[in-house]
Each structure stands twice: as structure tokens, then as C-alpha cells.
Amino acid sequence: MSNLSDLKPRFLWENFSKICSIPHPSKHEAKILAYLLDWAKQKNITVKQDETGNLIFSKPATKGMENRKGVILQGHIDMVPQKNSDKVHDFTKDPIETVIGNDGWVRANGTTLGADNGIGCAAAMAVLESTDIEHGPIEVLVTVDEETGMTGAFGLKPNMFKGEILMNLDSEDEGELYVGCAGGLDATLEVDYKEVAVPGGMKAFKIAVTGLKGGHSGMDIILGRGNANKIIIRLLKKLIRDYGIRIASIDGGSLRNAIPREAFATVVVPQEKKDAFKACVKAFASVMQNEFSGTEPNLTIEIVDTDMPSVIMGSECQETIINVVYALPNGVMRMSDSMEGLVETSTNLAIVKSEKGKVTIMCLLRSSVDSAKEAVGEKMTAVAELAKAKITLSGAYPGWKPNMESPILKTMQKTYHDLYG
Structure with a gap:
């Protein structure tokens, strides 16, 4: 058929x-x-x-x-x-x-x-x-x-x-x-960075995190799937610390309400450290594949040669950007006390995109408890303030509180069991 x-x-x-x-x-x-x-x-x-x-x-x-x-x-x-x-x-x-x-x-x-x-x-x-x-x-x-x-x-x-x-x-x-349904809130952070010339003696690579399942940030957040933005930021933080890489661009995720399944970064590496850099990426890929073995069987992290970028991020700026994304909450934050298996509060670090001296980070917060949703927004605001970044909270909408005594609910339950057992 x-x-x-x-x-x-x-x-x-x-x-x-x-x-x-x-x-x-x-x-x-x-x-x-x-x-x-x-x-x-x-x-x-x-x-x-x-x-x-x-x-x-x-x-x-x-x-x-x-x-x-x-x-x-x-x-x-x-x-x-x-x-x-x-x-x-x-x-x-x-x-x-x-x-x-x-x-x-x-x-x-x-x-x-x-x-x-x-x-x-x-x-x-x-x-x-x-x-x-x-x-x-x-x-x-x-x-x-x-x-x-x-x-x-x-x-x-x-x-x-x-x-x-x-x-x-x-x-x-x-x-x-x-x-019932959780209410939502959009958080958009903007971090400015200086564009500087690429130092001599560098080699350019593109890093790609792919193969993740992604999914709906409300429905699938409970499944423990990998977030491509979080994974690539973990890798970049390690590479900056250990191998002195510089970042030219980051591009991860595409939709505010989808768990990002792919993320990419263009970086430059000192020529004398490129082999160690490659080995580190390979080892990190193995660690991530083990960490997400139960949920992401097709997770892949690859590096390929690429053209030398015209500019890169200033060193202090790139560290600020990495730390901001690293510190932002992501995933399930609290399960419901009243309904087994229900996520009460969660957040999805959906998009990280650099362009013309600015990195834009978009997150979607969800909670069936308005005060909890607001608290996550305040936590993100605190991260932004520490980094002197701009944050905008917008698009708030209320939740739909469950009524377990609803007559139509009881009718639906009976009808379903009558039809399907």
C-alpha cells in the first residue's frame, strides 16, 4: 500500500x-x-x-x-x-x-x-x-x-x-x-561580539552535530533526547580551553518549538594543534554517543576542512557567548506533583545563530504553573545580566488547567474503553 x-x-x-x-x-x-x-x-x-x-x-x-x-x-x-x-x-x-x-x-x-x-x-x-x-x-x-x-x-x-x-x-x-496544557513564554537573548581578523598560522574547520531525533519541544522534551545546541557548545568550550580554537560562526536549530537536531560551527585552529584537535572531537563524539546511547542512536559529530573565514569572534566575546549558552537551562525542570508522568516545567534552547557581530539565542519556556514559568524567565534574565546581554521575554500565553471531574472526560474514557478495551 x-x-x-x-x-x-x-x-x-x-x-x-x-x-x-x-x-x-x-x-x-x-x-x-x-x-x-x-x-x-x-x-x-x-x-x-x-x-x-x-x-x-x-x-x-x-x-x-x-x-x-x-x-x-x-x-x-x-x-x-x-x-x-x-x-x-x-x-x-x-x-x-x-x-x-x-x-x-x-x-x-x-x-x-x-x-x-x-x-x-x-x-x-x-x-x-x-x-x-x-x-x-x-x-x-x-x-x-x-x-x-x-x-x-x-x-x-x-x-x-x-x-x-x-x-x-x-x-x-x-x-x-x-x-490540560502548559502555558508558554519566549526568551530571546542577544549577545554582541567584536569581529576581528584571523591570526596567522590557523587552519579552518566546520564542526557538524547531526543525526539527532529532534522533536516537539512540548511533547518530546520528556524523552531525554539530545539538544544539538547544548552538545556543540559543550564541545566548543572544551576546544577553546584545551586547543585555543577561535569561533567564526555558530548556527544551531531553526524553530523555537522544535528540539534542535543539528548544529554547526566554523572554527579556526592553530596549525600545530590540528591533529590533537581532530582527536579530541573524535573522542568527544564517542562520549556523547555513549551518553545518549538510549535515545540518540544516530548521533554524529564530524569535522571537515572549510574555507578560511574573513573574520572571527573576539576571544573574550566568544567565551561570554559560550558561557551564556552553557549556563541557560534546558530540558525538563520539574515534573507534576499531581499527575504522574506529566512535565510541569521545561525549557527548550531552540536556536543559536551568529550573524554580523551578534549571536541570537531563542528559548521556549513551558509550565502549567505560571509562577514556575516566570521563575525560569527570571533565571534566564539573571544569566543575561551577568553577561551584559540583552534579553526579551515575550509571547506569554496561559496554561489550561486540568479538570479531572469533567463530564466529557468521563464520557471519553468510557467510550474509548468500550471501543478498544
């Missing part, structure tokens, strides 16, 4: 296949929104679009169900656009190349799949176009730009919906129901 449209249930996979065929990264949802509007017209489904771009579909109750409480199905149509460094793909123009593996899982070829949250939207579409389901009044909310700031959610207005029960379709794992 090679086509998604051959999978069952048919409506679900046909809709998801179509979503994958239309580019829809965050902030570039115009094409997919146009398709969904036309789709609703063809299916004779009522739809309206708000000023932000969100779509609200509605379907009347089936006969005899008019007095039931209305249900709102909610998902987002934008996707995280991340790809392997060797993959040629323009997320604003190219369709997602889907692959059905021998194990039955649907994946993408070298890119993110966009099942977050394309599969949720496809499920809602399947309900809208179904003719064999008895139901009360249904509304479907499809928001935009969830992955890069929740612009769509923030653009919603009171009294836009009639339904009393809202079901979030943006979940990940089979057999699990999401009953």
Missing part, C-alpha cells in the same frame, strides 16, 4: 493526504485556507472566516438530536516546517512527501509530516462530511499560526461559538487524552 487515500478510515486519510499536498507552514496558510473554504462550499457545509484567518465550520444536528449540547471540535492548520540539512524542500511551495513504512506508520521523507495538527483537522473534516453519524449541533474551529505564537487563538472573540463542549484534537499519542 503506497497511497494515503488507500488507508482506512477513508475520509480521514483522504483529507490528510490533501492537506499534505498543500503547503501550510506557520504564517503561510493562505493556500490551505482557500482549499478548505472551497471544500466546504463543495460539501455544502457552512463556514465563516474571521479577521485573523481562523475558519469556523458548522453542521446542524441530525434529526432528533437538536436539543443535545453543541460540540466544538478544535485544531490548527499550520505545521512546523523542519527538515534535514541535506533535504531540498521549500515548505512554502512544495508538498509533503508522505511515506507508509513497512511497520504501518505514516512518515515524511526528510521533513516534518505536519500530522501536528493536520491529522486532527482531517478528523474534524471527516466528521463534517459524514452522513452516517448521529450527532447534536457541531462546530469545527480551525486556527492559524498555532506553532509560532498562537495568533489565531489570540484573535478569537467572545460569543463566536454556540457549543458548550470543546474537544481539542491537537494531541499526539494513542490511548491518551489531553486534559
